[in-house]
Amino acid sequence: MTEGLQGPAPDERPHPDGRRTKQGTRIDPEVEAEQDTRTAVVSALVEHEPGVLAKVSGLFSRRQFNIESLTVGPTTVEGNARITLVVEETDDGIDQVKKQVEKLRPVIQVGELDDDAVCAELVVLKVRGDEPDKVHAITQMYEGQTLDAGPRTITVQITGDQQKIDDAVDAFRQFGIIEIARTGQTALARGDTPTTPGEEPGHEKAAEKTRKDDTRTGTYDD
Amino acid sequence: MSDPVSPSFDAETEAEAELEPEPGEDPSATDAEPGRTGAHSVVAALENAGAEAMFGVQGGAIMPVYDALYDSDLRHVMMAHEQAAAHAADAYGIVSGTPGVCLATSGPGATNLVTGIADADMDSDPMVALTGQVPTDFVGNDAFQETDTTGVTAPITKTNYFADHADTVGDTVGEAFAYAAAGRPGPTLVDLPKDVTQDETAVEPGDATVPDTYDPQTEADDEAVAEAARRLERAEKPVVLVGGGVIKGDATEELRAFAREYEIPVATSMPAVGAFPEDDDLSLEMVGMHGTGYANMATTHCDVMLAVGTRFDDRLTGGVDTFAPEAEVLHVDIDPAEISKNVTADVALIGDAATVLDQLDAEMERAPDCREWRSQCWTWKSEYPMDYATPDDEPLKPQFVVEAFDEATGDDTIVTTGVGQHQMWAVQYWTYTEPRTWVSSHGLGTMGYGLPAAIGAKFAADDDQQVVCFEGDGSFLMTMQELSVAVRENLDITVAVLNNEYIGMVRQWQDAFYDGRHSASEYNWCPEFEPLAEAFGAQGFTVSDYDEVADTVEAALAYDGPSVVDVRIDPAENVYPMVPSGGANGKFALSEDQL
Numbered sequence: 001m002t003e004g005l006q007g008p009a010p011d012e013r014p015h016p017d018g019r020r021t022k023q024g025t026r027i028d029p030e031v032e033a034e035q036d037t038r039t040a041v042v043s044a045l046v047e048h049e050p051g052v053l054a055k056v057s058g059l060f061s062r063r064q065f066n067i068e069s070l071t072v073g074p075t076t077v078e079g080n081a082r083i084t085l086v087v088e089e090t091d092d093g094i095d096q097v098k099k100q101v102e103k104l105r106p107v108i109q110v111g112e113l114d115d116d117a118v119c120a121e122l123v124v125l126k127v128r129g130d131e132p133d134k135v136h137a138i139t140q141m142y143e144g145q146t147l148d149a150g151p152r153t154i155t156v157q158i159t160g161d162q163q164k165i166d167d168a169v170d171a172f173r174q175f176g177i178i179e180i181a182r183t184g185q186t187a188l189a190r191g192d193t194p195t196t197p198g199e200e201p202g203h204e205k206a207a208e209k210t211r212k213d214d215t216r217t218g219t220y221d222d
Numbered sequence: 223m224s225d226p227v228s229p230s231f232d233a234e235t236e237a238e239a240e241l242e243p244e245p246g247e248d249p250s251a252t253d254a255e256p257g258r259t260g261a262h263s264v265v266a267a268l269e270n271a272g273a274e275a276m277f278g279v280q281g282g283a284i285m286p287v288y289d290a291l292y293d294s295d296l297r298h299v300m301m302a303h304e305q306a307a308a309h310a311a312d313a314y315g316i317v318s319g320t321p322g323v324c325l326a327t328s329g330p331g332a333t334n335l336v337t338g339i340a341d342a343d344m345d346s347d348p349m350v351a352l353t354g355q356v357p358t359d360f361v362g363n364d365a366f367q368e369t370d371t372t373g374v375t376a377p378i379t380k381t382n383y384f385a386d387h388a389d390t391v392g393d394t395v396g397e398a399f400a401y402a403a404a405g406r407p408g409p410t411l412v413d414l415p416k417d418v419t420q421d422e423t424a425v426e427p428g429d430a431t432v433p434d435t436y437d438p439q440t441e442a443d444d445e446a447v448a449e450a451a452r453r454l455e456r457a458e459k460p461v462v463l464v465g466g467g468v469i470k471g472d473a474t475e476e477l478r479a480f481a482r483e484y485e486i487p488v489a490t491s492m493p494a495v496g497a498f499p500e501d502d503d504l505s506l507e508m509v510g511m512h513g514t515g516y517a518n519m520a521t522t523h524c525d526v527m528l529a530v531g532t533r534f535d536d537r538l539t540g541g542v543d544t545f546a547p548e549a550e551v552l553h554v555d556i557d558p559a560e561i562s563k564n565v566t567a568d569v570a571l572i573g574d575a576a577t578v579l580d581q582l583d584a585e586m587e588r589a590p591d592c593r594e595w596r597s598q599c600w601t602w603k604s605e606y607p608m609d610y611a612t613p614d615d616e617p618l619k620p621q622f623v624v625e626a627f628d629e630a631t632g633d634d635t636i637v638t639t640g641v642g643q644h645q646m647w648a649v650q651y652w653t654y655t656e657p658r659t660w661v662s663s664h665g666l667g668t669m670g671y672g673l674p675a676a677i678g679a680k681f682a683a684d685d686d687q688q689v690v691c692f693e694g695d696g697s698f699l700m701t702m703q704e705l706s707v708a709v710r711e712n713l714d715i716t717v718a719v720l721n722n723e724y725i726g727m728v729r730q731w732q733d734a735f736y737d738g739r740h741s742a743s744e745y746n747w748c749p750e751f752e753p754l755a756e757a758f759g760a761q762g763f764t765v766s767d768y769d770e771v772a773d774t775v776e777a778a779l780a781y782d783g784p785s786v787v788d789v790r791i792d793p794a795e796n797v798y799p800m801v802p803s804g805g806a807n808g809k810f811a812l813s814e815d816q817l
Contacts (some may be wrong), residue, residue, distance in 0.1 A: 005606070005608075005813065007606035010808075010809040013808060015522070015808050015809070020542055020547055020565070020566075021543070022543070024562070051376075058377055092562060096559065
């Protein structure tokens with residue numbers, strides 16, 4: 001007859017002193033290192049088929065990535081669209097975001113934008129119409145436009161980077177903001193740098209017109 | 223039965239010839255062969271792509287596809303339940319390397335596939351699911367048997383498609399098939415609205431190709447290879463950690479040659495069982511929650527870990543803070559997203575496993591000097607032997623039964639399992655030496671996987687290759703209706719139900735962590751599996767004594783057709799060693815009092 005499992009008990013065994021962080025990185029056991037999060041702007045060039053937005057947004061919820069905003073719109077290349085994502089994650093988290101988005105079939109290219117990228121956002125604000133002159137002045141100060149003005153409400157739009165929009169929203173609070181709609185940031189890389197790695201200039205590719213869009217199928221859900 | 227059916231290219235050429243317009247005839251009049259539909263394109267695409275076997279269940283919205291299959295040589299197996307169709311297709315893909323195909327109708331057919339698709343997704347198994355859908359005009363109206371199948375399956379497929387035209391549906395199915403097997407494999411799904419499969423079309427599908435947005439890196443960067451080689455050369459305590467990617471990437475030969483040439487001990491993840499022969503001196507067998515003591519000691523104390531095709535699942539790593547805490551990790555994977563996802567890679571080797579192992583081998587200038595380390599590993603092997611006691615006053619031990627089946631069968635025998643204690647005994651006490659012989663539900667942990675997987679595996683197996691399925695009583699009861707399929711198809715498979723009248727793994731955890739309160743884990747009545755098997759038309763056996771095990775195993779294996787052995791095992795037996803969830807692998811418990 002055999003004896004069953006044997007051997008030194010857990011506390012009789014040697015154990016290494018080393019440790020890893022929650023993210024699986026080796027650390028000096030004396031120093032507990034936590035990675036800080038940062039904001040990153042990620043651009044994804046995608047095939048503009050039905051369901052692509054659902055695939056990207058579903059990925060963010062199921063992998064628990066912190067997403068601040070997501071914008072999408074067509075590019076000048078027929079059948080392509082650009083999705084701009086603003087995420088708040090650790091460096092490792094941002095790396096995972098890029099790699100997981102890249103894995104989605106309709107995604108052509110993914111890139112993270114540098115700090116000097118050109119970013120813009122649009123906000124539409126509806127405030128009380130009691131002080132039209134003051135509202136007009138603030139709107140001018142932020143180089144905005146008045147979209148609608150009536151006896152009870154005034155609606156304006158402001159565009160700019162996130163800081164400018166935040167400041168403008170603060171400035172309009174004095175009038176009582178009734179409703180607000182923000183688009184989230186959309187962005188391109190500065191100068192000659194392509195926004196996603198290897199991305200070809202849109203005007204050249206558009207000329208080819210040989211895409212196989214009509215052979216593609218997709219989901220119907222958006 | 224298990225012969226792959228080759229697509230009939232002659233028939234295709236004839237069909238094309240018939241489509242050539244006669245001189246002087248209006249070409250538009252010869253557009254479609256009368257009655258040739260989108261469904262025919264679906265079937266033609268599967269034939270072109272090299273599909274061999276399909277498992278499915280009929281239903282309203284998928285009927286046009288089944289009608290087209292009526293004229294095809296593709297092998298189709300009618301399953302009792304769609305979940306089993308998905309598991310069978312999954313197992314077919316694991317054993318053959320070619321995607322298995324499963325079919326279901328819309329609504330409940332599609333949702334019943336979901337568990338099997340999720341299982342294939344977690345284990346990166348190549349599989350194609352084809353689901354019927356209500357006609358396009360009804361989509362979105364909550365029509366009879368309508369479910370948003372692409373929405374439901376988006377998170378559990380490598381990708382999915384909603385077919386939108388009879389002219390393109392063939393190419394879509396071809397792409398889904400090619401994509402399922404390409405790079406890191408996984409399940410793909412094509413949702414087929416009934417009008418798309420019913421509409422006539424003259425368009426023949428082309429060759430099956432992967433999406434043009436898909437271009438995986440197969441060869442690792444030279445600098446990374448050189449860096450990995452240098453680190454491996456100077457390692458004093460190296461370990462190779464093999465993941466399922468080695469088997470899926472057909473890199474078993476390269477892996478074995480590499481480990482043996484540089485004499486590095488090898489541990490495997492559960493999906494990698496069989497990648498490295500467990501009777502080899504260098505083998506440490508499986509690492510992780512119920513892995514061997516020696517594999518867990520070696521991976522805990524190593525200084526360099528060459529990890530190939532593994533995603534560092536939490537059941538493998540235990541608490542990540544104490545996983546190989548002092549090791550430089552050299553991570554080979556074809557999916558860049560796996561690099562540094564759970565465990566940070568010191569060197570990332572993105573590429574195909576076989577290619578990267580060849581690159582590393584070419585770059586290595588010498589073997590690491592690790593004679594002492596190897597003898598340390600061998601010391602651990604003798605210190606923590608995988609063993610079990612068989613006292614006379616206790617009922618039959620399940621480990622003994624697993625060993626009896628192993629002894630009575632050949633090395634190439636395929637083992638499938640459900641999920642639970644029986645699964646762990648089957649992996650611990652069977653000595654695996656060949657890839658694609660261990661078929662189990664690893665990532666998702668789906669109870670009831672074993673029997674449908676045995677059916678799928680049998681169709682992929684060589685004619686003389688045996689298939690043994692280990693199930694638990696609880697797990698078997700989840701999918702045992704598939705015995706009807708095994709009998710109908712006269713499949714020579716042997717099911718051993720390791721019966722302890724418990725949801726055993728839950729009972730073990732309740733004893734360890736919930737003060738022995740057996741809430742909803744204990745059957746106060748359980749069917750008798752021998753007469754139940756007989757009622758299905760299979761051969762039934764029951765065994766409860768050590769003396770009868772060898773003869774019963776022999777008789778069950780000898781029976782030409784499906785047989786079921788109800789093995790009455792010690793209900794108190796537990797699975798050890800065990801690393802509690804999130805615990806340190808090096809602190810594995812050998813018994814409950816060590817937890």
